[in-house]
Amino acid sequence: MGATRGFGVDIGGSGIKGCVVDLTAGKLDGERVRIATPTPSTPEAVAEVVGDIVTRFDWDGPVGVTLPAVIKKGTAKTAANIDKSWLEADAGALFTKRLGRDAGQVVVLNDADAAGMAEIRYGWPGDQDGVVVLLTFGTGIGSALFLDGKLVPNTEFGHLEIDGHDAETRAAASVKDEEGLSWEEWAARVTRYINGLENLIWPDLIIVGGGVSKKADKWLPMLDVRTKVVPAELRNDAGIVGAAVAATLAAES
Ligand code: BGC
Numbered sequence: 001m002g003a004t005r006g007f008g009v010d011i012g013g014s015g016i017k018g019c020v021v022d023l024t025a026g027k028l029d030g031e032r033v034r035i036a037t038p039t040p041s042t043p044e045a046v047a048e049v050v051g052d053i054v055t056r057f058d059w060d061g062p063v064g065v066t067l068p069a070v071i072k073k074g075t076a077k078t079a080a081n082i083d084k085s086w087l088e089a090d091a092g093a094l095f096t097k098r099l100g101r102d103a104g105q106v107v108v109l110n111d112a113d114a115a116g117m118a119e120i121r122y123g124w125p126g127d128q129d130g131v132v133v134l135l136t137f138g139t140g141i142g143s144a145l146f147l148d149g150k151l152v153p154n155t156e157f158g159h160l161e162i163d164g165h166d167a168e169t170r171a172a173a174s175v176k177d178e179e180g181l182s183w184e185e186w187a188a189r190v191t192r193y194i195n196g197l198e199n200l201i202w203p204d205l206i207i208v209g210g211g212v213s214k215k216a217d218k219w220l221p222m223l224d225v226r227t228k229v230v231p232a233e234l235r236n237d238a239g240i241v242g243a244a245v246a247a248t249l250a251a252e253s
Helices: 043-056 091-098 111-122 173-178 183-201 211-222 235-252
Strands: 005-011 015-022 033-036 063-067 106-110 131-137 141-147 150-152 205-209 228-231
Touching (some): 005 111, 005 235, 015 043, 015 235, 033 043, 043 091, 063 091, 063 111, 091 106, 111 131, 111 150, 111 205, 111 235, 131 183, 131 211, 173 183, 183 211, 211 228, 211 235
Parallel strands (some): 005 063, 131 205, 205 228
Antiparallel strands (some): 005 015, 015 033, 131 141
16 A cells, blocks of 8 residues: 555444544544434435545545445445435445545445454454454444455345344344343353354454454453454444545555
């Protein structure tokens, strides 16, 4: 990567966060801006907020934007935890227009894929080797799969069927809060989920991200799984950093 600075925007169910990124250090370059996600979070309303955030930084370079959705060639193909009007929306074209950019200057990607890209590039040393999966536990469960450091996009492992249920409805971090589960009870659910996943893809390493990774000491030791599991290093900013990396790489290719 030639550029030393990039820009990422991470769109979530409750907040939209953006910042300039120091691509050498893999960190935010300054204070990020967070604006509450509009309700309803329609593509147009969200694009306005993304535009406002980028304008506040006076940034005119490439921009990476994450969405909690499968993204194929800039178009959202799923909308599990976002407004259903995103389905089939051409997010790439929408943001490119709102940001007044040329084609190729705006990249839209799945939120977990972005977090994984940041983690693989700047996180644990040596975690690029073999089959590595990053799982984000939040409102849903996001996943990013890597083979020798190369992303296999849009894996959606959060929707594996476990015991007849969509996995994220049983083991997302939000479920722990909603059902008032103890760490032990929730860890048992995460164990069941990871067991199902590791029986299918036999990863060499699992990295866990999302807000709960900050409290990894409370639940990681309780997992009963065969794969090595480590907490994400970049925590909350991974989506912004990964989005900036993706956009910069695309603009330079
Ligand atoms: C979505 C994924 C997303 C994950 C985390 C899931 O419900 O299907 O696309 O990565 O939530 O936001």
